Amino acid sequence: MRFAVWAPYAGRVDLLLRDRTVPMSRDDGGCWSADLAGASGEADYAFSVDGSGPLPDPRSPWQPSGVHGWSRTVDHAAFAWQHDGRQVASLREAVLYELHVGTFTPEGTFEGAIRRLDHLRGLGITHVELMPVAEFSGARGWGYDGVDLYAPHHVYGGPEGLKRFVDACHGRGLGVILDVVYNHLGPEGNYLGRFGPYFGGRTPWGEAFNFDGPDSDAVRRFLIENALMWLRDYRIDGLRIDAVHAIRDASAVHFLEELGAAVHGFEEEPGWRRAAIAESALNDPRFVWDLERGGYGLDAVWSDDLHYALHALLTGERSGRYVDYGALADVAKAIRDVYVLDGAYSRSRRRRFGRPAAGVPRRRFVTFSQNHDMVGNRPQGERLGRLAGIGAAKVAAAIVLMAPTVPLLFQGEEWAAAAPFLYFTDHADPGLGSRVWEGRRRDLAG
Secondary structure (H helix, E strand, O other): OEEEEEOOOOOOEEEEEOOOEEEOEEOOOOEEEEEOOOOOOOOEEEEEEOOEEEEOOOOOOOOOOOOOOOEEOOOHHHOOOOOOOOOOOOHHHOOEEEEOHHHHOOOOOHHHHHOOHHHHHHHOOOEEEEOOOEEEOOOOOOOOOEEEEEEEOOOOOHHHHHHHHHHHHHHOOOEEEEEEOOOOOOOOOOOHHHOOOOEEEEEOOEEEEOOOOOOHHHHHHHHHHHHHHHHHHOOOOEEEEOOHHHOOOOOOOOHHHHHHHHHHHOOOOOOOOOEEEEOOOOOOHHHHOOHHHOOOOOOEEEOOHHHHHHHHHHHOOOOHHHHHOOOHHHHHHHHHHOOOOOOEEEOOOOEEEOOOOOOOOHHHEEEOOOOHHHHHOOOOOOOHHHHHOHHHHHHHHHHHHHOOOEEEEEOOHHHOOOOOOOOOOOOOOHHHHHHHHHHHHHHHHO
16 A cells, blocks of 8 residues: 655655554655555554644545544445446536535435435436535535545545445436535645645635645646546546636646646546536636637536526615626526626626626526525525515526526525525634634625
8 A cells, every 4th residue: 555645845754554653755756655565445544744743644535533633545446336427417408406415404414415316306406516525624514614625524424425425316317516625725624734835825715725836736736636536536527616716827727727628538438528617706708718719618617697686686685796786687688698797897896897708608607596605605694585585586496497507506495495504614723713703794794
């Protein structure tokens, strides 16, 4: 069994096992490795960097004790897959359903979610879109503060649970889109900086990855290989790349272009093409333009404008971004042109905003009336049915489903769920929890 870790500026790295310590050898690229003859199966391990440790593996496949615990090896070949995604509908025929594993069922696990898949199939859903499942601090949270990007959250069911969930989806003809976060890393259990120069700058949510600075080749490879790991080891059908507008990269080949090419180049089975979907708040079709046109060549990009137009019209709300919308004509324009703000003046931003989506097939855009952000980033987490009535929520859902774009429903929308969906974290550090709360309070007040 081979253990390896990138730590280019370390003077010494040791592999820590429960019963012994093994010195590691460094290659010219700053990667340290150790081979253990005869080792197989599950093994707990960690690293020591210049005497500091134990530290979890940046590529840990499993964190059974959470973000601060030891890593555990996983034999991915041992899982007995019964199905694959070759029978899943293409993205152009898709009806997406966004769900949060921790709140989708009372159990809050992959196993619990499996028992609801027949319900989703009966609705006509073609793809389940999971909010992030990479290991994050605590037991419960949205998942966007993940720190162990290769490890499915242990509370949800870990690697075995996710594989069972994906296999169950494929057995019902459902595809699985996984939300991945490559713009930042969470604050608690974030040990990457102890190994090497993974970060370069900050985002509003945490440290930003180093996409274009010194040593960035290894960082980009770390993230690209993470994406391929989800496709290969968990048979995920596509990736939803969170907040791509927060990925800062001045490289000649943008990270998103490189990521899209890697996803499209991965073909485990003939005829099973994986998808790369961008979440962007920029109203910019460049993410799905072909490379020859100067785009990034991704399969689809989220558009918020149909939500904004419907919400403003149906609720009468005009605060924040909603000040730019509210007329019935805005809904019509969002259906016809995707972007309401496609170069027009934005009152909320006090400048021109967006670019026309002319010439781009409408099935390259994902639209919705509700999603986790649009509901959960409200102070009270109210859903559209609570704000405007069930009749209005039905109208909004019907418009989304009949629009020429790819529709997305948010969990509970199909029965006009009244329960709020609020932002929540479960950090062990009470000081961090207080700072997160204060930051959220400022954001919502603004």
